[in-house]
Amino acid sequence: MKELRRNMRLVGALIICLFTLLCAGYALTVYTQGAQWASTAYNTRGNASGSLRGEITDRNGVTLAATDEDGSRVYPEDSATRRALSQVVGDTRGMSGASVETFHSATLMNLSNSLTGRLSELISGARHVGNSMELTVDSRLQAYVSSIFPEGKKGAVCIVNYKTGEILCMVSKPDYDPAEVLAHPDTAVEDTAYLNRCLQGLYTPGSVFKIITAASALENDPGVVDQTFSCAGIWEFGSSKVNCAGNTAHGNLKLKKAFAKSCNVTFGKIAYQLGEDRLRATAERFGFNENFKFGDFLIYNSKFPTQTTGDADLVWAGVGQSTVLVTPLHMAMISASIANEGVMMRPKLVREVTNSNGATVTRMETAAYRQVVSPQVAQTLASYMYEAVQSGTASKAAISGAIVCGKTGSAETSDDKSVKTNAWYTGFVYDDDHPYAIAVVIEEAGAGGSQAAPVAAKALKKALELAP
Amino acid sequence: MAKAPDVSKLKRALMRSNTRLLLSAVLLFQFAACLLLALKTQPLDTQALLFAVAVPLTTYLFSTLITRLWPVDRAIIILTLLLCSIGIITLKAIAKSPTTPGTQAKYALLGLVAMGLGMGFIRLMRRPGKGLTLAMMVLCLLALMTPWVLGSWKDGARNWILLFGGRVSLQPSEFMKPVFLLVLASGMSNRPRFLRTLPTLAFAAACCGILLSQRDLGALLIYFLSTVAVFFVATSNGFLTLAGLGMGAGAGYLAYRALPYVQRRFAMWKDPWSDPENYGYQLVQALIAIGSGGLFGMGLGLGSPRDIPLYHSDFIFAALTEEFGLVFSVCLLILYVLIIMRGLIAAMNARTSFHSLAAFGVVAMLGLQTMLIVGGNTQLLPLTGVTLPLISSGGSSLVSTFFALGMLCGITSLNTEDEARDIEQIEIRQEAML
Numbered sequence: 034m035k036e037l038r039r040n041m042r043l044v045g046a047l048i049i050c051l052f053t054l055l056c057a058g059y060a061l062t063v064y065t066q067g068a069q070w071a072s073t074a075y076n077t078r079g080n081a082s083g084s085l086r087g088e089i090t091d092r093n094g095v096t097l098a099a100t101d102e103d104g105s106r107v108y109p110e111d112s113a114t115r116r117a118l119s120q121v122v123g124d125t126r127g128m129s130g131a132s133v134e135t136f137h138s139a140t141l142m143n144l145s146n147s148l149t150g151r152l153s154e155l156i157s158g159a160r161h162v163g164n165s166m167e168l169t170v171d172s173r174l175q176a177y178v179s180s181i182f183p184e185g186k187k188g189a190v191c192i193v194n195y196k197t198g199e200i201l202c203m204v205s206k207p208d209y210d211p212a213e214v215l216a217h218p219d220t221a222v223e224d225t226a227y228l229n230r231c232l233q234g235l236y237t238p239g240s241v242f243k244i245i246t247a248a249s250a251l252e253n254d255p256g257v258v259d260q261t262f263s264c265a266g267i268w269e270f271g272s273s274k275v276n277c278a279g280n281t282a283h284g285n286l287k288l289k290k291a292f293a294k295s296c297n298v299t300f301g302k303i304a305y306q307l308g309e310d311r312l313r314a315t316a317e318r319f320g321f322n323e324n325f326k327f328g329d330f331l332i333y334n335s336k337f338p339t340q341t342t343g344d345a346d347l348v349w350a351g352v353g354q355s356t357v358l359v360t361p362l363h364m365a366m367i368s369a370s371i372a373n374e375g376v377m378m379r380p381k382l383v384r385e386v387t388n389s390n391g392a393t394v395t396r397m398e399t400a401a402y403r404q405v406v407s408p409q410v411a412q413t414l415a416s417y418m419y420e421a422v423q424s425g426t427a428s429k430a431a432i433s434g435a436i437v438c439g440k441t442g443s444a445e446t447s448d449d450k451s452v453k454t455n456a457w458y459t460g461f462v463y464d465d466d467h468p469y470a471i472a473v474v475i476e477e478a479g480a481g482g483s484q485a486a487p488v489a490a491k492a493l494k495k496a497l498e499l500a501p
Numbered sequence: 502m503a504k505a506p507d508v509s510k511l512k513r514a515l516m517r518s519n520t521r522l523l524l525s526a527v528l529l530f531q532f533a534a535c536l537l538l539a540l541k542t543q544p545l546d547t548q549a550l551l552f553a554v555a556v557p558l559t560t561y562l563f564s565t566l567i568t569r570l571w572p573v574d575r576a577i578i579i580l581t582l583l584l585c586s587i588g589i590i591t592l593k594a595i596a597k598s599p600t601t602p603g604t605q606a607k608y609a610l611l612g613l614v615a616m617g618l619g620m621g622f623i624r625l626m627r628r629p630g631k632g633l634t635l636a637m638m639v640l641c642l643l644a645l646m647t648p649w650v651l652g653s654w655k656d657g658a659r660n661w662i663l664l665f666g667g668r669v670s671l672q673p674s675e676f677m678k679p680v681f682l683l684v685l686a687s688g689m690s691n692r693p694r695f696l697r698t699l700p701t702l703a704f705a706a707a708c709c710g711i712l713l714s715q716r717d718l719g720a721l722l723i724y725f726l727s728t729v730a731v732f733f734v735a736t737s738n739g740f741l742t743l744a745g746l747g748m749g750a751g752a753g754y755l756a757y758r759a760l761p762y763v764q765r766r767f768a769m770w771k772d773p774w775s776d777p778e779n780y781g782y783q784l785v786q787a788l789i790a791i792g793s794g795g796l797f798g799m800g801l802g803l804g805s806p807r808d809i810p811l812y813h814s815d816f817i818f819a820a821l822t823e824e825f826g827l828v829f830s831v832c833l834l835i836l837y838v839l840i841i842m843r844g845l846i847a848a849m850n851a852r853t854s855f856h857s858l859a860a861f862g863v864v865a866m867l868g869l870q871t872m873l874i875v876g877g878n879t880q881l882l883p884l885t886g887v888t889l890p891l892i893s894s895g896g897s898s899l900v901s902t903f904f905a906l907g908m909l910c911g912i913t914s915l916n917t918e919d920e921a922r923d924i925e926q927i928e929i930r931q932e933a934m935l
Contacts, residue, residue: 036692036737037734037854038849040735041861042845042849044730048865048869049838051872052834052837052868052871055876056835059831059875060827066792067791070793071789071792071795324775
């Protein structure tokens with residue numbers, strides 16, 4: 034019996050220790066990660082709380098959303114501004130899932146208020162007022178970009194600061210009017226208007242993906258710079274083929290020129306040389322197939338095929354076709370990392386959260402996300418992108434007096450030639466005071482060089498004027 | 502059986518004062534929570550109003566009357582009833598229809614009867630003979646096998662049987678838990694040599710095999726770990742215990758390799774966010790619910806824990822945390838720990854090794870099951886579909902847990918009587934010496 038008791042004491046102590054560990058582990062993870070769990074896109078909870086939502090302001094202090102005396106939510110007076118910011122700010126009905134109003138609902142209402150705060154409210158009878166949020170976007174830039182976006186087209190434009198990761202502008206078309214949606218719940222909005230295409234639009238990148246293919250080639254074989262490729266406009270291998278736009282033969286050319294001219298044959302051959310694994314490794318370092326969890330906004334995950342079905346698939350993936358998919362914001366982050374010596378900054382949409390007394394609750398720090406390529410490779414890629422603007426397909430992105438680097442893309446989304454390609458442009462301005470990177474996509478508009486590049490030029494020009 | 506002696510007045514008074522405060526607090530909590538739920542809707546929710554009267558009243562009457570009958574550990578009774586009422590209140594707050602909490606309350610009443618039966622049963626059985634042990638073994642095996650014949654697949658396991666044309670569904674693996682523990686305690690009592698434990702171990706292995714065939718992995722794990730715990734305590738054979746655990750781990754690895762559904766569970770445990778809309782859905786929704794609760798919860802009856810699949814059974818801990826918050830749920834775990842500690846004391850004070858092992862088995866099983874499901878709800882352990890004892894909805898689990906805890910309480914009453922008899926003996930001796 035004595036032995037029995039000793040053993041029981043031992044096992045009992047073990048069970049209680051395990052319980053303590055469980056409690057501690059549980060409490061710790063919930064305390065540190067609970068808010069993050071609750072703020073994911075998969076949370077379908079409404080917001081049936083009686084508290085007043087805090088304000089949302091842009092980087093210059095312009096009010097984008099506020100709650101008035103009787104508790105109703107007001108958005109800017111100018112309907113064009115409201116529309117321009119519709120999917121960024123969102124509405125209190127939660128129609129736009131990726132918006133600040135929906136995603137940061139708990140923060141805006143300050144549901145995780147401290148016990149003392151709750152008690153003092155209970156005693157004083159004051160209405161619970163939520164936190165205010167300052168965003169990184171510039172509402173003027175946002176409104177301007179929205180106004181120059183081709184009429185009637187769908188697509189997205191996002192501009193980020195490549196040194197800080199701040200998102201300055203996220204325009205998604207079509208858009209909607211949040212005030213209208215609140216006032217008349219059964220207003221019909223344009224199809225997919227609630228979607229923020231910058232974050233939730235998964236697009237075939239087409240030739241803008243050549244930045245990744247080129248990066249992979251430069252990393253794995255520095256000698257590729259001097260290799261000469263020959264392009265007859267079409268390259269047949271095995272039973273399949275890859276061809277350049279309009280079957281244009283580029284002749285003999287080196288990587289730099291092939292990049293500037295956006296030669297599919299050359300990049301197809303490079304992808305073939307690299308092989309699937311190396312190309313995927315580079316793409317994944319740039320953030321493809323990664324589960325992005327940034328905490329202040331949600332973004333869909335860009336995809337690079339985890340298993341190509343054959344050589345043709347690999348070659349087409351190398352020129353950004355096949356099943357490669359990317360979000361516009363991610364594409365802007367990729368350009369941004371090239372401009373920032375290979376360091377991808379952690380993107381941010383929220384600058385600061387303050388409580389109802391004006392005290393700072395959280396301040397988003399500037400942080401590097403990852404070194405995606407070496408500074409040397411980034412430098413070389415930047416020079417290629419500069420060349421593309423100087424003498425290549427991206428010439429319409431040039432801004433006088435600024436060093437502009439970029440890459441165009443015309444992504445095929447259908448085998449049917451009557452459907453126009455999605456026009457892509459991504460690039461940046463080399464300027465220490467205005468470190469901006471951009472991605473533009475215009476759905477079914479045609480060639481990136483003629484359709485997307487001019488929009489990017491105008492948008493960046495405006496951004497340079499507005500700053501700091 | 503010896504005649505039950507009078508427990509000294511002093512001891513009885515001490516016992517009562519110890520638990521009086523606890524009982525008042527529990528009654529107040531039950532009343533306030535039910536009243537809150539009753540006043541939440543317009544017009545008044547009559548069911549919640551009924552609960553506001555019936556739940557505290559039942560708790561008071563049962564805990565008072567049962568101590569009149571036998572000198573059981575009142576703290577265990579009160580804590581058990583508190584946990585059970587938390588279950589009913591939570592179900593009342595989150596379930597869509599009033600039938601779920603209503604049924605749970607009815608099962609709870611049945612559970613109280615089972616608890617009384619458990620006490621009486623264990624008090625009669627100081628040491629079961631070979632015949633009785635054998636009978637229990639056969640009963641347990643036969644009952645576990647019934648789903649082969651009468652069972653139907655549900656949520657990937659075939660561990661339910663339907664009786665009377667589908668009107669009653671039972672889970673034999675739940676009902677057989679107390680019987681299984683009794684067989685273990687009986688087979689392992691009186692410091693057996695290894696060879697003498699073999700029949701019991703073979704019996705346990707057969708049970709585990711049957712459960713495996715029904716894909717009831719949660720119950721399998723609990724049966725296995727309880728066996729290992731009782732075996733170690735009874736034989737002090739550390740080497741064989743570790744070997745058993747190692748074999749279990751090996752079997753687990755084989756199961757992982759062979760069953761794609763175990764692999765999926767495992768992958769979802771490591772990163773549920775990788776597939777938040779299909780296989781990871783349950784866990785992601787549970788974590789979101791827990792996160793939404795924050796420190797102090799969304800408030801009873803608020804929030805929307807119904808977004809979690811199986812919110813009333815496997816995931817009730819997550820649902821409860823959304824309602825009551827992190828602080829409350831940690832306190833809830835402490836309640837389980839308190840029952841376990843009281844139970845361990847009872848196990849150590851028991852006079853026969855059979856009772857000692859039976860009490861220990863009940864405690865170990867309760868602890869393991871709670872840890873498994875709480876860990877599973879919170880992504881600290883891979884998810885195994887077992888119930889949160891006394892709280893999850895479901896009659897089989899509730900009644901069987903009540904019966905097991907009744908056995909534990911019965912053992913505490915025997916301990917108190919034995920102690921009182923000792924005191925009497927000493928007093929008589931002292932008087933004789935004077």
